[in-house]
Amino acid sequence: REGILAQAEAHERWRLLSQAREAWAASQEEVRRIQARMEELKAKLAATQPLLAKAQELEERLKAVRAERTNLEDQQTQALTRANALLSERENLRLLLARREALLEELGRERASFPPLNRLPGTPRALQARLAQVERERAALGPVNALAERELRELEARLEVQEKEVREAREALLRLEAEAKAVEKAYGERLKENYQVFQSAFQKYALALLGARAEVKREGQGLKLVVIPAGKRTQDLRLLSVGEKTLGALAFLFSLGELQGGLPLAVLDEVDAALDEANLVRFTRFLNSGKQFILVTHQKRTMEACHALYGVTAQGGVSRVFSIRKEASHDPK
The missing domain is CATH 1.10.287 (Helix Hairpins)
Known part of the structure; x- marks a missing residue:
């Protein structure tokens, strides 16, 4: 009987080991797929650079x-x-x-x-x-x-x-x-067209991220960004809170991306660390706007809005990577 129990225990250990190996192979395949997707997106992002190079070439030619x-x-x-x-x-x-x-x-x-x-x-x-x-x-x-x-x-x-x-x-x-x-x-025509595109995009993203009215003004050789959050009268970006400044900066960066057809992928590193509850809700709502994001975050609400989570933990001095993917729910009716 003890031999039978030992054999059953060994068999169970072998089965668990086989499952762990299969999970490891699946995770490695997922990592390779994500890396291939990232390379493809980098190539698409690099393809948008000739527009900026052309504008710089025109400016040098003008000089x-x-x-x-x-x-x-x-x-x-x-x-x-x-x-x-x-x-x-x-x-x-x-x-x-x-x-x-x-x-x-x-x-x-x-x-x-x-x-x-x-x-x-x-x-x-x-x-x-x-x-x-x-x-x-x-x-x-x-x-x-x-x-x-x-x-x-x-x-x-x-x-x-x-x-x-x-x-x-x-x-x-x-x-x-x-x-x-x-x-x-x-x-001048190209600059005017890009200015209109940027102004429209900045107003859209400022409304989505901050719930604020935004305006872009041309002053001399630069631009002045005016942001008025809901319930406030301030227009100076220096008087905004740290979270509002963060969301305003995100609106500015996404607006610049619209000049080249929009960002297909955004990589954000703990941008939600300084957000309060209200701004965090707006930020998580923005994550579901149809764009693709790779986030580094410690906020639980942000994690709840993601479709896949990847974590790294240390056990016994060895780093382990685990992933959680949110499955889409379907109404049986």
């Missing part, structure tokens, strides 16, 4: 276009300054050439007026005075520049080249301005 436009404007200013200087120099040379030609004509007329005789009329003293006057006038004229006409042609050619460069720079500037306006328009 580059503006910098290039500023550079072209500086080049245009320098070219216009140089062109004005060349025009002024050309006018001065033309004026000097006209004066020299007038002087030559006057000297030619004066020479033609001389008598054909070798002996000039007048006293020697008068002739000397006239000669001294002519020499003074010639000295006042300065040296004759025989290359003035050639220099004028060279300056006109340089002026033509400078004017062509100015026209090309002006055309390039107009093209860049048109492209910059197109980029600014696209960026």
Whole structure:
């Protein structure tokens, strides 16, 4: 009889050991399934990053276009300054050439007026005075520049080249301005669309999490978030309680997720630690809004709202993982 009891006890131990092994294998399979699901969700989340990269690329392109436009404007200013200087120099040379030609004509007329005789009329003293006057006038004229006409042609050619460069720079500037306006328009439309989406999402999540009226205002280069919980008049986020600040931060984060189509999965680490009873009720109600959550929590009410629980405990210095899954109840009727 003792042998039969020992055999039955051994058989029972073997059966319990087999059940424990099967439970362990099932839990390992569940862990692998959850890890595969998490990898899939990470891949989907990474796929939403190109939108932000595209917005940053547009902003960098806008900055580059503006910098290039500023550079072209500086080049245009320098070219216009140089062109004005060349025009002024050309006018001065033309004026000097006209004066020299007038002087030559006057000297030619004066020479033609001389008598054909070798002996000039007048006293020697008068002739000397006239000669001294002519020499003074010639000295006042300065040296004759025989290359003035050639220099004028060279300056006109340089002026033509400078004017062509100015026209090309002006055309390039107009093209860049048109492209910059197109980029600014696209960026503004995208920013306006995202602002409207974010404002609507923030109002929805603030109402769901806090039961509060919310508003997003644009101030300068940033945003101002206004949250008015039910029964309060305060609008400053610094005057809210710690729990209200926590729920407001969650509303802000979920609203940012809406800019990329919504968060398929949210991982929250003890966000309900500072919530009072009323806010905890709103939070647990929000957990059933259709999104998927992975929570780290010590709140019993939060645990009650979850569909599956995973816990870690230590027994005899060994960590053990256990899970509890809530089964959906069905009305037999």
